Amino acid sequence: xxxxxxxxxxxxxxxxxxxxxxxxxxxxxxxxxxxIGEHTDHNGGLCLPFALPQxxxxxxxxRADQIVRMHSTHRDQSLEWDLxxxxxxxxxxxxxxxxxxxxxxRTGFDILVHSDVPVGAGLxxxxxxxxAVAVASSPEADLTTLLRATITAENDYVGAPTGGLDQSVVLxxxxxxxLLLDFSRPESERVVRTAxxxxxxxxxxxxDTHVAHDLADGGYAARRRECTAAAEALGVPTxxxxxxxxxxxLSLREATLAARARHVLTENARVRAMTxxxxxxxxxxxxxxxTRSHRxxxxxxxxxxxxxxxxxxxxxxxxxxxxxxxxxxxGGSAVALLPTGSARQVGSALAGAFxxxxxxxxxxxxxxxxxxxxxxxx
Ligand code: ADP
Ligand code: MG
Numbered sequence: 001x002x003x004x005x006x007x008x009x010x011x012x013x014x015x016x017x018x019x020x021x022x023x024x025x026x027x028x029x030x031x032x033x034x035x036i037g038e039h040t041d042h043n044g045g046l047c048l049p050f051a052l053p054q055x056x057x058x059x060x061x062x063r064a065d066q067i068v069r070m071h072s073t074h075r076d077q078s079l080e081w082d083l084x085x086x087x088x089x090x091x092x093x094x095x096x097x098x099x100x101x102x103x104x105x106r107t108g109f110d111i112l113v114h115s116d117v118p119v120g121a122g123l124x125x126x127x128x129x130x131x132a133v134a135v136a137s138s139p140e141a142d143l144t145t146l147l148r149a150t151i152t153a154e155n156d157y158v159g160a161p162t163g164g165l166d167q168s169v170v171l172x173x174x175x176x177x178x179l180l181l182d183f184s185r186p187e188s189e190r191v192v193r194t195a196x197x198x199x200x201x202x203x204x205x206x207x208d209t210h211v212a213h214d215l216a217d218g219g220y221a222a223r224r225r226e227c228t229a230a231a232e233a234l235g236v237p238t239x240x241x242x243x244x245x246x247x248x249x250l251s252l253r254e255a256t257l258a259a260r261a262r263h264v265l266t267e268n269a270r271v272r273a274m275t276x277x278x279x280x281x282x283x284x285x286x287x288x289x290x291t292r293s294h295r296x297x298x299x300x301x302x303x304x305x306x307x308x309x310x311x312x313x314x315x316x317x318x319x320x321x322x323x324x325x326x327x328x329x330x331g332g333s334a335v336a337l338l339p340t341g342s343a344r345q346v347g348s349a350l351a352g353a354f355x356x357x358x359x360x361x362x363x364x365x366x367x368x369x370x371x372x373x374x375x376x377x378x
Pocket of ligand 1: 056072073074075091092093095113114115118119120121122123124125126127129160
């Protein structure tokens with residue numbers, strides 16, 4: 001976060017407008033992009049996310065009753081909910097109320113949410129929201145408590161089966177680095193090491209395709225079921241533990257399940273290779289790994305879509321050294337490593353290709369070089 005962040009002033013002004021006076025606490029939490037390691041989290045594997053410059057701020061003040069009054073500048077919408085009925089809460093309020101309930105709060109708050117994280121773009125605006133609320137409402141809680149509560153909010157209150165990747169990086173990210181996360185470990189011990197994200201002569205960019213993805217609907221759940229079935233067929237507790245030979249053998253009987261397993265094994269290998277390539281600041285290898293990850297997600301894991309495939313091919317054809325879809329799939333954003341200064345030209349190539357197909361132009365977003373995780377501001 002910048003020392004005098006204008007977003008903090010905006011959040012304070014909006015708080016005064018909607019609730020009057022000043023908040024007692026204010027925290028910010030970043031969106032995130034996963035550089036590589038997609039669909040490995042729920043298979044006991046590896047991933048390598050970093051935090052974005054875009055942040056969600058939660059400004060709050062305790063109340064004497066059990067009511068949570070919320071306003072989000074994103075929706076320009078005010079909502080109210082009784083904490084005692086937290087389980088029944090739906091919509092965006094469920095992220096806020098679910099987090100408070102999971103942290104054990106019994107009295108309410110006035111909460112102002114102000115964010116520049118694109119919503120529903122696969123950049124984890126949801127974890128930015130829950131983590132900002134968690135840190136603002138429970139500044140004394142330790143990392144494990146914050147992790148568990150924000151994961152519980154999404155899994156049990158919202159009903160989104162997320163695996164903890166988002167919360168780990170949104171809470172634990174360190175400036176200038178990506179976090180290597182190992183999902184064979186308990187949630188509080190997942191950060192294995194950091195890797196530097198700066199690549200000389202290059203910039204990280206994200207392109208939001210505006211294609212809606214929804215973790216709560218069918219495709220994501222189907223892939224998780226297939227991974228469970230593949231692990232069963234291979235006789236391993238998680239796909240990460242399967243041997244390539246056993247997967248090759250399975251492909252003779254169960255081609256689809258074997259392809260899902262193959263993605264997980266090759267993706268884990270790409271995460272390791274990416275960590276080394278970042279250490280070496282080796283742009284060409286970084287690019288190759290990104291693009292291979294996309295092809296594996298498209299062909300073996302089958303979670304891409306026409307817009308993401310076109311985006312990646314156009315990015316590669318207009319100067320990106322590598323590109324891939326990010327997030328659970330079926331829409332959302334693509335991440336690319338671009339030569340410094342080429343984003344404008346690449347963006348117009350994308351806009352042209354999308355326009356010719358009658359699709360809305362993707363929105364470019366500078367991804368920075370790794371921000372710090374959730375922090376308390378006030
Ligand atoms: P992603 O996390 O990739 O952005 P999700 O579907 O997981 O997508 O989460 C998006 C949801 O999170 C939104 O539909 C909304 O309910 C909630 N949300 C995120 N940010 C905000 C915000 N600033 N204001 C209100 N709701 C938000
Ligand atoms: Mg999310």
